[in-house]
Amino acid sequence: xxxxxxxxxxxxxxxxxxxxxxxxxxxxxxxxxxxxxxxxxxxxxxxxxxxxxxxxxxxxxxxxxxxxxxxxxxxxxxxxxxxxxxxxxxxxxxxxxxxxxxxxxxxxxxxxxxxxxxxxxxxxxxxxxxxxxxxxxxxxxxxxxxxxxxxxxxxxxxxxxxxxxxxxxxxxxxxxxxxxxxxxxxxxxxxxxxxxxxxxxxxxxxxxxxxxxxxxxxxxxxxxxxxxxxxxxxxxxxxxxxxxxxxxxxxxxxxxxxxxxxxxxxxxxxxxxxxxxxxxxxxxxxxxxxxxxxxxxxxxxxxxxxxxxxxxxxxxxxxxxxxxxxxxxxxxxxxxxxxxxxxxxxxxxxxxxxxxxxxxxxxxxxxxxxxxxxxxxxxxxxxxxxxxxxxxxxxxxxxxxxxxxxxxxxxxxxxxxxxxxxxxxxxxxxxxxxxxxxxxxxxxxxxxxxxxxxxxxxxxxxxxxxxxxxxxxxxxxxxxxxxxxxxxxxxxxxxxxxxxxxxxxxxxxxxxxxxx
Amino acid sequence: xxxxxxxxxxxxxxxxxxxxxxxxxxxxxxxxxxxxxxxxxxxxxxxxxxxxxxxxxxxxxxxxxxxxxxxxxxxxxxxxxxxxxxxxxxxxxxxxxxxxxxxxxxxxxxxxxxxxxxxxxxxxxxxxxxxxxxxxxxxxxxxxxxxxxxxxxxxxxxxxxxxxxxxxxxxxxxxxxxxxxxxxxxxxxxxxxxxxxxxxxxxxxxxxxxxxxxxxxxxxxxxxxxxxxxxxxxxxxxxxxxxxxxxxxxxxxxxxxxxxxxxxxxxxxxxxxxxxxxxxxxxxxxxxxxxxxxxxxxxxxxxxxxxx
Numbered sequence: 001x002x003x004x005x006x007x008x009x010x011x012x013x014x015x016x017x018x019x020x021x022x023x024x025x026x027x028x029x030x031x032x033x034x035x036x037x038x039x040x041x042x043x044x045x046x047x048x049x050x051x052x053x054x055x056x057x058x059x060x061x062x063x064x065x066x067x068x069x070x071x072x073x074x075x076x077x078x079x080x081x082x083x084x085x086x087x088x089x090x091x092x093x094x095x096x097x098x099x100x101x102x103x104x105x106x107x108x109x110x111x112x113x114x115x116x117x118x119x120x121x122x123x124x125x126x127x128x129x130x131x132x133x134x135x136x137x138x139x140x141x142x143x144x145x146x147x148x149x150x151x152x153x154x155x156x157x158x159x160x161x162x163x164x165x166x167x168x169x170x171x172x173x174x175x176x177x178x179x180x181x182x183x184x185x186x187x188x189x190x191x192x193x194x195x196x197x198x199x200x201x202x203x204x205x206x207x208x209x210x211x212x213x214x215x216x217x218x219x220x221x222x223x224x225x226x227x228x229x230x231x232x233x234x235x236x237x238x239x240x241x242x243x244x245x246x247x248x249x250x251x252x253x254x255x256x257x258x259x260x261x262x263x264x265x266x267x268x269x270x271x272x273x274x275x276x277x278x279x280x281x282x283x284x285x286x287x288x289x290x291x292x293x294x295x296x297x298x299x300x301x302x303x304x305x306x307x308x309x310x311x312x313x314x315x316x317x318x319x320x321x322x323x324x325x326x327x328x329x330x331x332x333x334x335x336x337x338x339x340x341x342x343x344x345x346x347x348x349x350x351x352x353x354x355x356x357x358x359x360x361x362x363x364x365x366x367x368x369x370x371x372x373x374x375x376x377x378x379x380x381x382x383x384x385x386x387x388x389x390x391x392x393x394x395x396x397x398x399x400x401x402x403x404x405x406x407x408x409x410x411x412x413x414x415x416x417x418x419x420x421x422x423x424x425x426x427x428x429x430x431x432x433x434x435x436x437x438x439x440x441x442x443x444x445x446x447x448x449x450x451x452x453x454x455x456x457x458x459x460x461x462x463x464x465x466x467x468x469x470x471x472x473x474x475x476x477x478x479x480x481x482x483x484x485x486x487x488x489x490x491x492x493x494x495x496x497x498x499x500x501x502x503x504x505x506x507x508x509x510x511x512x513x514x515x516x
Numbered sequence: 517x518x519x520x521x522x523x524x525x526x527x528x529x530x531x532x533x534x535x536x537x538x539x540x541x542x543x544x545x546x547x548x549x550x551x552x553x554x555x556x557x558x559x560x561x562x563x564x565x566x567x568x569x570x571x572x573x574x575x576x577x578x579x580x581x582x583x584x585x586x587x588x589x590x591x592x593x594x595x596x597x598x599x600x601x602x603x604x605x606x607x608x609x610x611x612x613x614x615x616x617x618x619x620x621x622x623x624x625x626x627x628x629x630x631x632x633x634x635x636x637x638x639x640x641x642x643x644x645x646x647x648x649x650x651x652x653x654x655x656x657x658x659x660x661x662x663x664x665x666x667x668x669x670x671x672x673x674x675x676x677x678x679x680x681x682x683x684x685x686x687x688x689x690x691x692x693x694x695x696x697x698x699x700x701x702x703x704x705x706x707x708x709x710x711x712x713x714x715x716x717x718x719x720x721x722x723x724x725x726x727x728x729x730x731x732x733x734x735x736x737x738x739x740x741x742x743x744x745x746x747x748x749x750x751x752x753x754x755x756x757x758x759x760x761x762x763x764x765x766x767x768x769x770x771x772x773x774x775x776x777x778x779x780x781x782x783x784x785x786x787x788x789x790x791x792x793x794x795x796x797x798x799x800x801x802x803x804x805x806x807x808x809x810x811x812x813x814x815x816x817x818x819x820x821x822x823x824x
Contacts, residue, residue, distance in 0.1 A: 025680065031597040031784075116569035120562035184599035202608070203598040204780055205772050228680055230770045231779075234664060235679050238672045244680045398560070432560035 020223040020513070022491065024504065025236045025245030029229035031203045032187035035161040036110055037117035039412055041274075044158065045249070045504045046227075049209055049220075050093070051161035051192035054084055054103070055152050059498030059505060063326040064414060066152045070098065070162055070193065070216075074155075080144040082151055088138060091214040092164045093197040100134045105165035105178070107132035107142065115183045121159055124422050124429075125412065128451075129154070149453045153415050158500070164191055195220035195507050205229055209506075218508035225506060240265060240486050247491060249504075251484040252367060253311040259486040268494035269484030271315040272501045273324050273411035275419070275477035276366055278359075278376070281402045281435040282474050287357075290472040291350040296357065296404065297336060297476045298343040299383040300376055306479050308375065309368040313482035319466050320409070320420040320477055324497065327455055328416050328462065335466040336476055343383040357387045360396045360405035367481060369406050398433040409477065411500060416462055417450055424475065425450075436474045490514040524809050528802045535798040536587060539791050540580055549596050549785035570596055583791070592795075593788040595781075602792040606774065610796065612682055613762055613773030619688055620695035621754055628700045629746065632707025633739060636715060639708075647704060654701030663694040663768045680770045691769045695762065699753045706749045710742035717741070743815045751808025755801040 028042040035047040056069035071084040090098040111129045113119040132142045142155065154160075163186065169178050171185035190198055195217065196209035209225040230236045230245070237258055239245040251259065251267065259265045278300070280293045287293055306314040319335035321328075357380070361373040373389045380387040396402045411419040423430055426443040430436035438446070445468065448461035469475065483502070487493060493511040495503070505511075549570070558566070567573050574582070586592055592602045635647035670677040670690065678687050714720065715738050723733045739746075766775035774793055781789040 031595075031780075031786075032599070116565050120558060120565060123559070123562060188598060188600065202772075203600070203605075204777070228770065230680055231776070232768050232770070234667065235768055235770060238667050239680045242671050242675050242678060244678055427559065429559050429562075 020221070021225070022222060022246040022513070023226040023228065023244065025230040025239045025248040026227050027229070027231055027233070027236065027250035029204055029206060029227065033190040033198065033201060033207075034183065034187035035158045035192075036106075036163075037115070037121055037159075037183070037187070039121060039159070039410075041410070041502050044500055045502045046207065047158050047161060048194070048499070048503050048505050049196040049225075049507065050190065050194040050198050051158075051163070052194055053156045053158075053161050054086075055156045057152075057156060057498055059496040059510070062323060062497045064152065064498070066156070069156075070103070074152075076151070077141075079147045082142045082144075082155070083135065084140050084142070086138045086140065087216060090193055090216045092167065092193055093191045093212055094164065094167055095214075096164050096167060098162065098164070098193055100137050100140050102165045103140055103162055104132050104134050105168075106162045107140075107160055109163075109178065109183070110159055111142075115180050118183070124425075125157065125418070126154065126159065146451060147453050149451065149455075149458065150415055150417060153413055153418075157413055162193060167191055196222075196225065199224075220506070221508055221511055221513075222506055227504075237486070240488070243488075247485055247487040247493065249485055249502075251486050253313050253482055253484070256484055264489055265486060266489055267484045267486050269313070269482055270495045270497070271313070271480040272483045273322055273414075273419075273480070274501050275317070275320070275409045275480060276369070276372070277407050277409050277478060278404055278476045279397065279402075279407050279430070279435065280404045280474055280476075281400075282437050282472065283400070283434060284403050286355055287403060289350045291346040292352055293473045294470075295343040295346040295350070295352070295383060296380065296385060297473050298339045298346070299379050299385060300476065300478070301338045301340075301379055302336075302478055303338070304379075305372055305375055309371055310479065310482050314479040316479050317477050320469070320475070321416065322411055322419065322480070324411060324414045325416055325419075326414065328459060330459060330463065333463055333466050335470045340379075340383045343385075347384055352384070354384070354386050357385060358390045358403045359387055360390045360392060360402065362393050363391050365393075366406055366408065372478060373406060397430075397435065400434060402435055406478075409475070413500065414498075420465075421446075421450060424469075430474065437472075442468055520813060521810070524806050528806050531802055532795075532798065535802075536584070536795060537580075539794045539798070540583055543785075543787045543790050543794075544576065544579075549787060587795075592792045595789045596786045597784060597789075602788045605789050606777065606792050606796050609772055609774050609777050612771060613758075613766070613775065615682065616688070616691055616695060616762060616766070616771060616773060617754070617757060619692040620699065620757060621750070623692055623696045624699040624703055624753070625750065627696070628703035629707050629739075631700075631704045632746075633711055633734065635704065635708035636711035636738075637734065639712065647708065651701045651704040651708075654697050654704075657697060659694045659697060660764045660768065662697045663690065663765055666690045666694065667768065679768075682769075682771055687769070691765050691771055694765045694768075695757060699757070702753065703746070703749055707742065707746055710745035711738055714738045714741040744812060747811050747815055748808060751804060751811070755804045755808075758797055758800045758804060 026045065030043045030046055033043065033046060035051050052070045054069060054071040055074065056067045058065040058067055070087050070090060072087050074082055074084040077083045086100060086103060092098060108131060110118050110122045110126055111131050113122045128144050128146060128148055130143055130145055132140055134140055168182050168186050169175055172181040173179045188201065188203065193216065195212055195215040197212040199208040199210040201207050206229065207227040211220040211223050230239055233255065236245070236248045237255065240248045240259065241262065256267050259267050280296060281287055302316045306312055306316050318331060318337070319333035321330050321333065323329050359373050359376060361369050363370060370391065377387040377389055396405055397407060409419050409423050412422060422428060424436065426438040426446055431438055445461050445464045449458050449465060452458050452461065485495065490513055491511065492514065496505060496510065499505060594600065595602055595605050598605065631647050631650070635644050638644045667679055667690065671679045677690055681687060720733060720737055723737045762773060763775035763779060765771065766773045767779060774797065778790065778793045781793060
């Protein structure tokens, strides 16, 4: 009887049924899918398969090489106006043909946002673009307020992926008006132009992609992809082993050996383009003397943290920079180092009297976050700093009582502006929360770094900003965590260096199945 | 009987109101949703804009009144995150949890009552000892350990059973056993003790003296009288299971039920979903308790007579 049941059930299991179908066991499944309002690590897994931007890049390469996507060509007709020719015969998943109006609608939903979740997303990265306008059926223009060094980078953001206008507007209320509720409804029934159509989406639970036969580019290599949330790590590993999943996400370094020692399975991983950081409150009365914060930073042996918590697979940076930032990657700058002797000397100079310094962390929000905090307390103690870990779920980054805590600085796009530049801008999130100060000099340096069209000038200005950070620290990037995926041997897939973190890219050329 | 029923209903309504209030306060004490689900890097103005958008800017008192007004008319609001009505978000997952609950209770009753009866009849032989041993072992083993052990054995090593989701009957085996483990242990012991109690009574001797068959003595007169205890234990267990039992098991087996939803929405501070999820579970518990109360009255005439 048991055998019979087993046989029937196995026959009913759709998993790995055909060579062109795979199942992904994801630690997290998005609760909504709207590339515009989302910038989470969970959502970023899913957009690239179903949506296109006007300009794309070769994601196999670390340095940007721009490629035509929904725009076939683009040029600056004035320093602040870019004109783009649109690809013809592009279809949305619902059958609508993509028009210049769809493109303008998609761009302006962010550039002239009224829907509050769009407003906040557009403000930190698209503020230089007041609007997009239609020239003719196949030509559009995007205007910038001032000369823009990052045209292609910003036009290829996930947030400005193209969605259908008529479809979206008709979702709720007046079919000719874009209401807030239209965008909310879109996030549950997303439609794009990418190689995979979202066939079913159960928020927080599962997603099914189906090959979109009318895709304008190279045919998708997989016919169907099922993504299921398997939040428990042990269950994810087991599902890979039983064959219920072909790829699983979010494997911590200490679990890798479990997969690697099975000869039918393998892993692929990379240091995520995201820093776990320690932030320090410049305005806490007891921490106003920068020497104390310098000591807090110099006392931390980040290589030891990397060895102990990430088996040495993480990346410890010397400054706030990542290899993904191409020409702007400046690994030669030394902004952050480990020097316990200097830390001791600085504390002595500053007259530190042994007062307690609190370090806030959530119990489980960041992988290894609590362990790192506890190790940091030991490192602080070694130079005479009296630290204490405070565990709580509340975000304390905006509290005047904050002394230090953990946080993260993701790379939202491949430029220092996409990481440090967003988080530590004048009037940006850190300053507006009252724990970071800027002045005219900082603002001027930030402006040159953000807007100068001369690459060397941008690098110099960024180095000057890092010098300011070193003198009066408010942040210490600890490491880039190492993230892995487990998969069957038959699957050839790995995260690509040209993507933002966590993207599951299953487009042509990005994944192949050995037995197909 | 009618006044008795009325009392059960009034008790339930008062309990629900208390639960509504406590849930509202507890969810709001746990942190701000803007900190969690919108990710990093919001400016203070951006945060305020979103707080207005999600209507979190009204005072707690106003939010509470709005929540109660909504609850009266069956409107429990939209999820902060996916913006669907919470009734739909929770409703989508209700049946999956219900199935698991029913399967677990079914298995528990099928296994525990016969075991308890056997344990009572053969209390002096090895059969009785074996029953008690099973009961104690089950009691000592928390469901997550049992789950992980089963997953390791039957999926990881033997690859006999699937671990993800609820799509086939095979998927039910491990989660059902995991949920039932402790319940079987408890119910077996209570049934055994209640049976021992009943079988020691004078009317059992009378029944045997009348010349009734032993099976009829045990099942009709023994189990019939042990019934009140057994029902109340089942009621308590089902209520406990509905309230919290499934959270861990659903997570381990990626069961698309309410337990998993509650965990996710608690982590993200999705108040409306969390609130309504807790309320749904609370309603289930209250209803189960009410049914148990009524079942008592049927099982034991003394209860309904005493109350009315």
